[in-house]
Amino acid sequence: MSMNFGTVHSALNLTAQGKRADVFGLTHSDNRYGFSSIQSPLCVIRGGDGPTALICAGNHGDEYEGQIIVRRLFDVLTQSDVAGRLILAPALNMPAVQSCSRISPLDGGNLNRSFPGAAYASPTQEIAGFVATQLLPKADLAIDLHSGGSGSNYVNAAYFCLSPDPARNKKTYELAQVMGLANTMVVPVSDTPGDFDSAAHNAGCAMISCELSGEGKVTLDALEAGWIGILRLLVHQGIIHAATAERLGVLPQPETTFLDLGENADYITAQSHSLVEPLVSIGNHVAKGEPVMRLRDLYSMDEVPKDLCSKREGKVAILRAGAIVAPGDHLCVICPELSKADLDTLISDAEA
Numbered sequence: 001m002s003m004n005f006g007t008v009h010s011a012l013n014l015t016a017q018g019k020r021a022d023v024f025g026l027t028h029s030d031n032r033y034g035f036s037s038i039q040s041p042l043c044v045i046r047g048g049d050g051p052t053a054l055i056c057a058g059n060h061g062d063e064y065e066g067q068i069i070v071r072r073l074f075d076v077l078t079q080s081d082v083a084g085r086l087i088l089a090p091a092l093n094m095p096a097v098q099s100c101s102r103i104s105p106l107d108g109g110n111l112n113r114s115f116p117g118a119a120y121a122s123p124t125q126e127i128a129g130f131v132a133t134q135l136l137p138k139a140d141l142a143i144d145l146h147s148g149g150s151g152s153n154y155v156n157a158a159y160f161c162l163s164p165d166p167a168r169n170k171k172t173y174e175l176a177q178v179m180g181l182a183n184t185m186v187v188p189v190s191d192t193p194g195d196f197d198s199a200a201h202n203a204g205c206a207m208i209s210c211e212l213s214g215e216g217k218v219t220l221d222a223l224e225a226g227w228i229g230i231l232r233l234l235v236h237q238g239i240i241h242a243a244t245a246e247r248l249g250v251l252p253q254p255e256t257t258f259l260d261l262g263e264n265a266d267y268i269t270a271q272s273h274s275l276v277e278p279l280v281s282i283g284n285h286v287a288k289g290e291p292v293m294r295l296r297d298l299y300s301m302d303e304v305p306k307d308l309c310s311k312r313e314g315k316v317a318i319l320r321a322g323a324i325v326a327p328g329d330h331l332c333v334i335c336p337e338l339s340k341a342d343l344d345t346l347i348s349d350a351e352a
């Protein structure tokens with residue numbers, strides 16, 4: 001029973017028990033690919049009738065920890081490790097992955113803004129449609145792994161995307177706690193059209209995504225934090241067996257710190273063409289009024305350097321990778337740490 005959406009096709013059998021690696025292929029008739037199928041790995045491990053997790057990476061092509069984690073899952077897990085079903089897509093937007101790029105070089109498409117996709121439209125729209133119609137409806141849990149990409153660095157953090165739906169908030173809160181990354185960024189009710197998260201929720205999946213470091217490289221501690229977090233999620237959700245998690249060295253989850261990435265997050269933004277000197281590191285705790293970035297005029301040595309200060313106390317959750325900036329470029333984001341009471345207020349406001 002093959003899967004098809006527009007020109008996207010996969011012959012992978014997701015139903016039968018066993019461990020299988022295949023691809024999904026996409027047709028795009030430009031100069032390079034006119035006589036090709038643009039292929040991306042798609043794998044399944046089905047061990048039993050338990051729940052299904054769809055785990056994706058390479059949604060953005062310059063984010064690498066997740067791509068390694070998804071491929072490592074296929075390397076180390078056998079059919080007997082899996083109580084349910086794992087569907088693995090480590091390089092979701094392969095044209096972007098091949099070119100180490102956030103977006104697809106074929107059509108400029110950002111896959112994470114392309115859902116629910118469209119058949120026979122652009123390559124990125126077609127991949128989104130394939131995921132939305134052929135993969136997400138088969139999943140109970142969807143996991144989409146991100147990093148900061150070439151342009152930014154993040155603290156290791158799950159996303160808790162607030163929803164008006166109390167049941168969804170309860171589930172995402174649980175998943176973020178179980179994943180146990182050092183931080184969980186709480187974001188307001190989504191106004192980002194076309195992202196993977198909304199497609200997953202539209203398909204009725206529980207959904208968690210995360211950021212694991214960034215700057216267009218692989219960071220070992222982010223890789224291992226993400227790896228253990230994914231295994232914790234899979235055992236907690238009944239997708240892999242407890243003995244497997246034990247064999248792979250999974251520990252109980254540590255506490256996660258909830259960070260406000262909503263209207264109280266402080267975006268430090270350049271207002272001039274400058275060379276930026278960071279005065280803080282990723283994950284630093286800063287006080288209100290503390291200098292966090294020093295900007296020097298690109299053209300004049302006579303200009304006095306200008307310090308930009310934090311408008312509130314919090315943690316440096318996102319840091320820009322490059323140092324030459326233009327007006328409007330964000331340099332860092334300082335997120336207030338949320339107490340349980342603060343978090344409960346945000347949740348109840350979202351549900352009101």
Ligand SMILES: [Zn+2]
Nearest residue numbers: 060063146147
């Ligand atoms: Zn991303």
